[in-house]
Every structure is written in structure tokens, then in C-alpha cells.
Amino acid sequence: MRSIQTDRRALLRGFAGGAGLFAAQGLMPAWAQSGSAGLRTDLHTLDGPDVRLTVGHSPFTVGGRTGHGITVNGTLPAPLIRLREGQTARLSVTNTLDEDTSIHWHGVLLPFHMDGVPGVSFPGIRPGETFQYEFPVIQSGTFWYHSHSNLQEAMGHYGPLIIDPAGADPVAYDREHVIVLSDWSFLHPHEILDRLKKSPGYFNQSRTTLSGLVSGEDGMSLEERRMWGGMRMDPRDIADVNGTTYTYLVNGHGPTENWTGLFRPGERVRLRVINASAMSIFNVRIPGLAMTVVNADGENVRPVETDEFQISVAETYDVIIRPTDDRAYTLVAESVDRSGMARATLAPRPGMTAEVPPLREVPTLTMRDMGMSMGGMGGMAGMDHSAMGHGMDHAAMGHGEPAAAPMDHGSMDHDMRNPDNAPAGMAVGVGVDMVSPDPANRLGERPMGLEDAPHRVLVYTDLASLAPNKDQRSPSRALEIHLTGNMERFMWGFDGRKFSEIVEPIRFERDERVRVTLVNDTMMAHPIHLHGHFFELVTGGPAGHQPLKHTVNVAPGSKVTFDLTADAPGDWAFHCHMLMHMHAGMFNVVTVRPLDGAAS
Known part of the structure; x- marks a missing residue:
């Protein structure tokens, strides 16, 4: 030998x-x-x-x-x-x-x-x-x-x-591929940002046309179209920057370059999928292959089988696939607004290809994406209400609030674009063009555009931590943070303030347990990232096994609640991971005190 x-x-x-x-x-x-x-x-x-x-x-x-x-x-x-x-x-x-x-x-x-x-x-x-x-x-x-x-x-x-x-x-696999998804433009990013500030819809070539509004091809009612027109908003404004300027990449390769990952039929293949985009949310699927999600944001989760998942900017998901046939498969990462896709091949041998599916229909925003749930209490669906009250101030958490009054469409434009009833602490000025009247918890809902997909789609409530959560104390206080913006001016911030203004940091006592609710008062998705910590999404899932995340996508007009143990002393960035949103103001500092060896 x-x-x-x-x-x-x-x-x-x-x-x-x-x-x-x-x-x-x-x-x-x-x-x-x-x-x-x-x-x-x-x-x-x-x-x-x-x-x-x-x-x-x-x-x-x-x-x-x-x-x-x-x-x-x-x-x-x-x-x-x-x-x-x-x-x-x-x-x-x-x-x-x-x-x-x-x-x-x-x-x-x-x-x-x-x-x-x-x-x-x-x-x-x-x-x-x-x-x-x-x-x-x-x-x-x-x-x-x-x-x-x-x-x-x-x-x-x-x-x-x-x-x-x-x-x-704890995850068994025979082979691994690291899949880095990203977006590339030949326009300099400062030029992209400059164009967005001058015209936020500059890259949107799927905007609703006058003929579309008249014909009703968008599926909206006449009343809904009237409201959209009155608000001067476009129901197809899904992504600020899209395939009109971006080429979507897999490991640095464009769709025509066919990056290929090899496998041997019957192997358990681990795909470590990372969304390293500047501005792009992807819907990921492998036609003909099921995927078992085993890890989210670097933390192991109980295995859950799905056919498609949405990965927002800066999130990671690990999935296990087990192709048994001697054939090629296409990995598809379709942009959330359906303006393009990243594409790769998984195959037994180099040079093989599989059918690449066409782009699907462009999704359309709804009244719900403006936080206008018609049901009043509909925003609480999917929450574990019993877990929210232990040792907590119910008034601070919003318990006991009356159901929302019937919606007055005639006053909607005033209420949303000139928010006189903004929450306490919000700076209402040119940086805020709307406040969601009834933001809903949508962690258990399929992402926009995948509501009617004829297969399984991962939602946040499918995730459960594999290991028990380390800190299972009840939160001692609650904090609400609003994600705000003015879409026409491309201004973004927290609680109505850009970071370039004089903004107080978000303060936590070291090791305190806080329930944080993010309320998205805008019509754009915001993947919010907290440095130095993981937080537990409040999903109503198995007690003590809430999924741990460092980045969470907050859908338009929705709210997300998580429990945070502030166990990392120091100053940490807290921001939207849409790069242009962050640079346009949606950034703050979380400060955790005392530091090691300090009294305060």
C-alpha cells in the first residue's frame, strides 16, 4: 500500500x-x-x-x-x-x-x-x-x-x-458547501445612495401603472387603489435597490457562470447559506429537493423540513439536503421583488446543469403592510400571552388595551402621514411620514410574495432552539423601539431620529433581562442587527427553547418582540442591516454598563 x-x-x-x-x-x-x-x-x-x-x-x-x-x-x-x-x-x-x-x-x-x-x-x-x-x-x-x-x-x-x-x-453531514449570497452593482454605492435620496423609486421598474390601476390587474379593490393613490405610495415598492442595477452572486459568481457544488448521491450535504448582500432579501429553494433547517444565525435549531425559506440581509441558515438521484439540481435565490436571482448548481459531476425556473410574479404590498390590520386583536396572533405577564408591568407591555376602533378610511391619510398620535418619545418631523395604526406580530406568517406558494415555506415560528435557553428569567422591564422613515426623502431612523442627530444611546444594566418590541412604522422591511448579543424571539414556541437570533427581519407594518439578556458590557452597534438604510440614519448605540471591573 x-x-x-x-x-x-x-x-x-x-x-x-x-x-x-x-x-x-x-x-x-x-x-x-x-x-x-x-x-x-x-x-x-x-x-x-x-x-x-x-x-x-x-x-x-x-x-x-x-x-x-x-x-x-x-x-x-x-x-x-x-x-x-x-x-x-x-x-x-x-x-x-x-x-x-x-x-x-x-x-x-x-x-x-x-x-x-x-x-x-x-x-x-x-x-x-x-x-x-x-x-x-x-x-x-x-x-x-x-x-x-x-x-x-x-x-x-x-x-x-x-x-x-x-x-x-450535533448536526450529522458528509459534505459541506458554504453559499455566500450577495449583490453587485457597477454603480458606486455612493452614487446609488445619491440617486435614492433624489428619487427613492429610481430603481423600481415594476411600479404600478395608470392602466394597471384602472384595469385592476394588481388584484386590489377600487377603494384600495384610491387609498394608495391618495398616499402617493406605490404598492410595488418592495426593494429600494434591485435587479435593475444589481447582479446577484453565489460565492462571487453571477447567474450565467454556474457555480457548482458537488455531491455523491445519498450523501447528507450541509449548505451554510449566508446573505452578505448590501440591500437584497432572497427567497431560497432547490426545486426537487427538500431542505432541513438545522441552524439559524449560527445557533443550532430543532430540525425542521421545508421547501423554501426567506433569508434577509445578514442572516444565516444552515440546511441539510440529501439528493439521492444521479442528477443536477438548481439552487435558486430569488430577490424578494422578483427582479432577478442568484443561481447555482448542485450536481454529482462538474459541467452538469438543471432547469432554471423563471422569475415569479412581482408581489404587491397590501394595507396590512402599512400596519392596518382590520381585526384589532389580529396583531396578537401567534403570541404566547401567558408567558408575557410573569413578573412584568402589564401596562408597559400593552395588556388591557382596547381593541382598535373601526377604520376611518377618510381620515387615514391624515393619521398616517401626519401622525398626531405618535407614541411617547417619538420625534415627529420630516423624518416620519407614517405611523402604523395597528402593527401586527407576523412571525408566524409566510413572507411577502410566498403566501400562496404551493409548497412548505419556513416562518420564524417554525424555529426552536436545540439547546435550552440559558437565561429563562422573566423580563423585568419592557422597551418599545419604532423603526421610522420618510420614504420620499429616503430618511430612516429609530423613534423618528437619525443617528446623525443628537441621539441618546439605548441603555441596559449589565445582565438585566428586557423584553424589546420593534415596531416597523414603514412600508419597507428592516433586518435589525444587534452586535455582541443574541436575543430570543418571542414566538410562542416551546418554553425555554425560543430561537436565538442576532438579526431579525421586521416586515413592513409589523412588530417583533424578543427577550434580551444584556450580558455583554460595552458599547454595541444596533442598526438596520440594509446598508443604505443604516447610512441614511437607522443606527444607534446600545450601551451595557457597568464594564468589567467598573462600579458603574
Whole structure:
């Protein structure tokens, strides 16, 4: 029998040709058996604990065109970083740009001064300088990293980060593929933002036409069309930036480039799906294959089988697939407004393809997406009311409030666009063009556009934490935060204030338990991300097993409630992960005190 050393050249020849991918698998862990084929064979991988990264300028080509990217180690996406729970990670980042840069380790629990947000947790990395991030690795799962400086994230400054568990992985799989979804535009992101500020509907080519309003092809009633017209809002304004300028990518490859992940029929294949987009929400499916969700935002969940899931900006989902046939499958990541898709192939051999489904019909916003639930109490559906009252101030939580009065359509325009009855603490000015009259909890509802899909669709209430929640105390207080905006001016904020104004940070006592409700008073989705923490979505699911998330998509006109244990001292960013929304003001700082060794 030949030794492993003798076989090295043969293995390398096999890797180069693709046929030898399977021959070497007995020598490799399951996670290393990616066996991907395409323009580049796979994501370049850097193993921890010591990693060196260089941020710089690079050309990027997709669809036959070449543009200017900001990349890490010259690749888009950035290299896959592989760490292991229990290590001390040391990541040296050198900046070769002519402007400051940074790296935020998205979803990673670490000391706040290593979190990588300029002006909040550190000063940034200046041109020509090197900064070393160093922190203990205390978790495992699927994460990613990206710039928090000057819209660089939209130009390619993002990459996947996988942390392997110190012990046995509770998820069994034979092969793994990391799937980084993203959006790319040849327009500079500052130009995109400038166009949105001048005309928020600039990229929307699916807007409702006059003939469509007259004919009723949108399915709305005459009264609904009258109301939309009176509010000067477009029911097809689903995404601020879309396929009119974006090319949607899988691991840096456009739809025509057919990134391919290999499998052997009968294998359990783990897909680690990361939405690293600047502005794009995707609906993900693999026609002909069921997916079993096993991990969300890096945290293991009880396995749940589905046929499609929506992944908002900055979320991650791990799914297990088990293709048994010797055939190719298409992985489809369709943009939420149906203006384009990212597409890849999963196949037994390189060069295979499967049918690519056409884009589905453009969804249409409804009165419900403006927080106008007609049922009054309909917004409480799906909540575990019994769990909300233990040891809490019922008045603060909104218990005992009267049912909503019948809606007066004639006064709707005034109530929504000139909100005289705004909640206490909200700054009502030009930055607020509506307040949702009756925002509903929609965690158990299918996402917009998938309501009538003829197959299973994942919803947040399907998720339950695999391990018991560590802190099962009842919250001691409640906090309500409104997500606000003026769509015509492309202004966004929390409680009516942009971060550029004088805004008080959101304060928590260290280790206090707080029930936070996010109320979306706008007609756009907002994926809200809290740095340095995980929170438990209040879904009414199994007691003590609420799903843990670091990012949650708050649908238009809806509200989301989560329980937070503020156990990470320091200053942390809290923001919408739609990059343009964040830069237009939907950002604040969460401060947790006291710090280690401090009295207050």
C-alpha cells in the first residue's frame, strides 16, 4: 500500500481535474469535502487561530464586465476563515486603501473593543496600518465578516466565517458547501445612495401603472387603489435597490457562470447559506429537493423540513439536503421583488446543469403592510400571552388595551402621514411620514410574495432552539423601539431620529433581562442587527427553547418582540442591516454598563 506522502502528487492531479475529488475524501473531514467546481474551484480558506488579511483595491469581473471592488486578500467574497471553538483567534488586518477600513465579525461574541465598528468600539484602521483583532472563540456555527466603513461592504468587503465546535457536532453531514449570497452593482454605492435620496423609486421598474390601476390587474379593490393613490405610495415598492442595477452572486459568481457544488448521491450535504448582500432579501429553494433547517444565525435549531425559506440581509441558515438521484439540481435565490436571482448548481459531476425556473410574479404590498390590520386583536396572533405577564408591568407591555376602533378610511391619510398620535418619545418631523395604526406580530406568517406558494415555506415560528435557553428569567422591564422613515426623502431612523442627530444611546444594566418590541412604522422591511448579543424571539414556541437570533427581519407594518439578556458590557452597534438604510440614519448605540471591573 502506498503511503499518503507518496500519493500527494496523484491527489493534486485529481483535484485539478475534478475526478479525484471523491478519491481523497477518506483523508478529509466532512467540512473540507466541498468539492466545488466553477470559474474558481472554491472559496479560499484560511485556518485559524492566526490569520492575516489585507484590504485593498481589486478589479472584479462578472457577466463580461469589469468593475472596481474593495476586497480582502484580493478575492470577492473574502477568504473563508475557519476557526475552532476554544481557540484564541488572532486576526491581523492590514489596510492598503487610501481611506480608513474596518472588519466587524458578524454574530461573533467577543469583547466590545474587538467588534470592529469605527467610532463605537475602536477608531478604525487607517491607511497603511495593521490592526490585530484578538479574542477567545466561545461559540460555534456559521457567521461572516464585513467592513463597517464607508459603504465598502457593498463593493466586496465581506466574507464567510465558520467556527467548528470543540466537541462533536450535533448536526450529522458528509459534505459541506458554504453559499455566500450577495449583490453587485457597477454603480458606486455612493452614487446609488445619491440617486435614492433624489428619487427613492429610481430603481423600481415594476411600479404600478395608470392602466394597471384602472384595469385592476394588481388584484386590489377600487377603494384600495384610491387609498394608495391618495398616499402617493406605490404598492410595488418592495426593494429600494434591485435587479435593475444589481447582479446577484453565489460565492462571487453571477447567474450565467454556474457555480457548482458537488455531491455523491445519498450523501447528507450541509449548505451554510449566508446573505452578505448590501440591500437584497432572497427567497431560497432547490426545486426537487427538500431542505432541513438545522441552524439559524449560527445557533443550532430543532430540525425542521421545508421547501423554501426567506433569508434577509445578514442572516444565516444552515440546511441539510440529501439528493439521492444521479442528477443536477438548481439552487435558486430569488430577490424578494422578483427582479432577478442568484443561481447555482448542485450536481454529482462538474459541467452538469438543471432547469432554471423563471422569475415569479412581482408581489404587491397590501394595507396590512402599512400596519392596518382590520381585526384589532389580529396583531396578537401567534403570541404566547401567558408567558408575557410573569413578573412584568402589564401596562408597559400593552395588556388591557382596547381593541382598535373601526377604520376611518377618510381620515387615514391624515393619521398616517401626519401622525398626531405618535407614541411617547417619538420625534415627529420630516423624518416620519407614517405611523402604523395597528402593527401586527407576523412571525408566524409566510413572507411577502410566498403566501400562496404551493409548497412548505419556513416562518420564524417554525424555529426552536436545540439547546435550552440559558437565561429563562422573566423580563423585568419592557422597551418599545419604532423603526421610522420618510420614504420620499429616503430618511430612516429609530423613534423618528437619525443617528446623525443628537441621539441618546439605548441603555441596559449589565445582565438585566428586557423584553424589546420593534415596531416597523414603514412600508419597507428592516433586518435589525444587534452586535455582541443574541436575543430570543418571542414566538410562542416551546418554553425555554425560543430561537436565538442576532438579526431579525421586521416586515413592513409589523412588530417583533424578543427577550434580551444584556450580558455583554460595552458599547454595541444596533442598526438596520440594509446598508443604505443604516447610512441614511437607522443606527444607534446600545450601551451595557457597568464594564468589567467598573462600579458603574
